[in-house]
Amino acid sequence: MPIATTLEERLTELEVRFAFLEDTVAVLNSTLAAHDRLLGDMREEFRRLHAELGVVRSSLSHDSASEPPPPHY
Structure with missing residues (x-):
C-alpha cells in the first residue's frame, strides 16, 4: 500500500x-x-423556602408567658 493512501486513510x-x-x-x-x-x-x-421558613419560625417562637393559662388550670 502506498504511503499516500495510508496517510489519506489516517487523515x-x-x-x-x-x-x-x-x-x-x-x-x-x-x-x-x-x-x-x-x-x-x-x-x-431554596432562597424562597428559606425565607418562608424564617417566617414560620418567627410565628412559632412566640412567648407563652403572655398567653392566658388553658381552661383546665
Missing part, C-alpha cells in the same frame, strides 16, 4: 473522529447549559 479516520468529538462537545454543552438553568431555578426556590 480520513481523524476527520471522522473529530466530527464525532465536535458532536459530543455540542451535546455536552447543551446539557451543561440546561443543568445551569436548573441549578439557578433550584437556588431561587
Whole structure:
C-alpha cells in the first residue's frame, strides 16, 4: 500500500473522529447549559423556602408567658 493512501486513510479516520468529538462537545454543552438553568431555578426556590421558613419560625417562637393559662388550670 502506498504511503499516500495510508496517510489519506489516517487523515480520513481523524476527520471522522473529530466530527464525532465536535458532536459530543455540542451535546455536552447543551446539557451543561440546561443543568445551569436548573441549578439557578433550584437556588431561587431554596432562597424562597428559606425565607418562608424564617417566617414560620418567627410565628412559632412566640412567648407563652403572655398567653392566658388553658381552661383546665
